[in-house]
Amino acid sequence: MAMSETASMGGVEDRTIPCVGRVSARRIESSDVVTLDVETPEGPVRYAPGQFNMLTAFGVGESAISISGDPASGRLTHTVRAVGPVSRALCNLRPGDAIGVRGPFGVGWPIGTAATRDLLFVAGGLGLAPLRPAIYAALAERSRYGKIAILYGARSPDSIIFRRELEGWRGRFDLHVEATVDHALDDWRGHVGVVTNLISQVEFDAEQATAFACGPEIMMRFVAQALVAREMRESDIHLSMERNMKCGYGQCGHCQFGPFFVCRDGPVFAYEAIRPLLALREI
Amino acid sequence: METLERILGEQPFFAGLNPEFLRLATGCANNVRFAAGEFICKEDDPADRFYLVRHGHVALQLFAPGRGAMTFQTVGPGEMFGMSWIAPPYKWTYDARALELTRALAVDGLCLRDKCDHDHDLGYELMQRFLSRTIESLHATRLQLLDVYGAKV
Numbered sequence: 356m357a358m359s360e361t362a363s364m365g366g367v368e369d370r371t372i373p374c375v376g377r378v379s380a381r382r383i384e385s386s387d388v389v390t391l392d393v394e395t396p397e398g399p400v401r402y403a404p405g406q407f408n409m410l411t412a413f414g415v416g417e418s419a420i421s422i423s424g425d426p427a428s429g430r431l432t433h434t435v436r437a438v439g440p441v442s443r444a445l446c447n448l449r450p451g452d453a454i455g456v457r458g459p460f461g462v463g464w465p466i467g468t469a470a471t472r473d474l475l476f477v478a479g480g481l482g483l484a485p486l487r488p489a490i491y492a493a494l495a496e497r498s499r500y501g502k503i504a505i506l507y508g509a510r511s512p513d514s515i516i517f518r519r520e521l522e523g524w525r526g527r528f529d530l531h532v533e534a535t536v537d538h539a540l541d542d543w544r545g546h547v548g549v550v551t552n553l554i555s556q557v558e559f560d561a562e563q564a565t566a567f568a569c570g571p572e573i574m575m576r577f578v579a580q581a582l583v584a585r586e587m588r589e590s591d592i593h594l595s596m597e598r599n600m601k602c603g604y605g606q607c608g609h610c611q612f613g614p615f616f617v618c619r620d621g622p623v624f625a626y627e628a629i630r631p632l633l634a635l636r637e638i
Numbered sequence: 639m640e641t642l643e644r645i646l647g648e649q650p651f652f653a654g655l656n657p658e659f660l661r662l663a664t665g666c667a668n669n670v671r672f673a674a675g676e677f678i679c680k681e682d683d684p685a686d687r688f689y690l691v692r693h694g695h696v697a698l699q700l701f702a703p704g705r706g707a708m709t710f711q712t713v714g715p716g717e718m719f720g721m722s723w724i725a726p727p728y729k730w731t732y733d734a735r736a737l738e739l740t741r742a743l744a745v746d747g748l749c750l751r752d753k754c755d756h757d758h759d760l761g762y763e764l765m766q767r768f769l770s771r772t773i774e775s776l777h778a779t780r781l782q783l784l785d786v787y788g789a790k791v
Contacts, residue, residue: 480787510787537782541707544737547697548711549781556714571786576779 370604373411376431378448384516388481389446390423390434391442393454396632399429402573404488405463405595405623408433409603411455412444419600419618420445421457421485427495431456434516460603461622464489464593469565473501475557477578479508479550479570483516485595485622486569490524497529501564504531504557508550508574511536512543530559551581563584567623569595576633579626589627596621596629613638642667646743649690650716651767659760666749672696672736679720679730686728687744688720694740699733707733710782723747724768 360373380392402422410433413419418441424432437446448454459542466474466489474493475541478486515534525532533553535546544551550570564587568578575594582592598610598617605619613632615621632638643664646652652660657781670689678689678696686732695714699707710732715739722730724747754761 383721508787510785514787535712537785539709540705541709543709546695546712546714547709549778551781555716565771573784574781574786577781626761 370457371602373409373417373457376454376582378450378452378454381448381450384434384518385514386517386581387437387446388434388514389437390432391445391448391454392424393456394430395456396430400431400459401429401435402426402431402459402488403463404466404492405553406414406459407485407600407603407618407622408456408458408460409600410435410445411457412441412448413453413455415444416441417455417457417601418442418445419460419603421595421622423484423487425491427491434481434487436481445634460600460618462620464567464595464623465565466492467494470496470499471501471563473559474503474562475494475559475564475566475582476503476505477550477566477568477570477582478506479553479574479578480510480514481516482568482570482574482595483507486567487517487520489567494501494524494530502531502559503529504559505533506550506553506557507532507534508553509536510571511538512545531611533557549577551577554578554581554585564591566592566625567595568592572597572633579630589630590625592626593623594626594629595623611638642669642743645669645692646690647716649692649743650692651771655763656755659763660755662753662760663745663750666746666753667743668746670742670744672740672742674736674738674740676736678734678736678740678742680733681730683730684728684749685720685722685730686784687747688718688723689734690718690743690745691715692741692743694742695737696740696742697735697737699735702734707735711778712737718771720747721768721772723751724765 359420376393376395378391379394382390407419407421410420419431423434435442435445437443456581476486524530535548539547568575579592596617598619601607601609603618605616610617646664647660691713695712697709698711699709701707
């Protein structure tokens with residue numbers, strides 16, 4: 356947990372203080388999404404797929420951003436959509452610029468416990484970013500798993516992120532990759548429709564499958580329902596939740612989600628654990 | 639005819655249908671094939687059939703001047719399209735175009751409507767199935783309309 360140990364005061368770890376890293380590379384994924392590689396003074400970092408960091412755009416603010424890179428690389432990679440002042444400032448960083456990093460925080464995808472099972476990765480929009488480390492981890496040990504399917508939904512063809520990688524994965528014989536968009540013009544030859552439509556097109560053993568879904572919460576609800584309709588157990592479906600994470604380790608209470616703190620107990624939860632909460636407006 | 643009946647019975651839409659009903663429906667069906675890029679129907683054409691896709695993909699589109707053809711849904715193997723033959727004014731409300739070589743079963747809506755009028759048990763069974771597909775389609779459309787992947791503001 357190198358990142359959480361980087362900031363210390365008087366020898367006592369202080370997870371509220373970011374370490375200062377540098378942006379080493381910047382890639383434009385779509386009109387409002389950027390991927391940043393970040394180098395920290397501590398060198399290679401370790402994290403679990405699905406964890407997140409609190410990133411600081413100095414002088415603007417801090418935001419919770421999932422780690423989107425290959426966990427085996429030792430490199431810290433984040434994919435950010437420019438939505439508000441902080442994320443816009445992060446997206447505008449250039450190689451060499453300073454960036455604050457606290458983390459990694461949270462509970463990630465239970466990819467290790469899914470060995471021998473079929474894996475379904477269902478992502479919507481920017482939700483492919485938190486799933487990508489888990490996909491890398493599964494592909495690094497491909498023979499440990501059964502069938503692997505990656506289903507991705509985006510708003511339009513030009514909003515697809517990690518396009519080159521998706522195309523590469525699609526070319527593999529041991530992966531089933533499908534992408535769909537909500538709207539397209541005539542030059543798009545792929546699927547059009549919601550990502551839940553793709554679930555019926557994938558072969559998997561519902562008894563022996565584990566699903567990982569990430570995207571807008573409303574999308575994940577319907578994905579989970581579609582998977583349950585395919586007779587998957589709720590305990591085998593995992594969702595990455597998003598709430599107003601501030602401290603990152605369950606102290607401030609901003610991301611309380613019923614009995615959970617999303618930053619500490621999540622962001623990844625079994626559908627079984629949170630299904631009753633998803634329908635509540637009051638939390 | 640027996641082969642067509644088996645093929646029709648293998649389509650998810652007709653799966654589990656009473657054999658007598660399946661035989662009646664088969665009498666209204668035939669195999670069709672479309673080349674890549676070929677229009678299967680056009681908006682405002684008389685809607686006298688529906689299609690069950692067996693191979694290939696079909697884009698359902700609306701054309702807008704200045705923007706061209708906009709695809710709002712694609713339909714692939716095991717899926718169906720075409721509901722306008724069920725209710726007046728019996729007109730297609732979109733264009734359907736084969737994205738690649740596409741094989742499908744075309745079911746004559748006039749023929750099927752006639753059989754449903756004469757056998758209400760058949761009609762009830764089929765209308766339940768069409769209603770189920772309509773609900774699924776509405777559900778998916780709601781999600782598309784919500785633009786859930788758009789940035790939160």
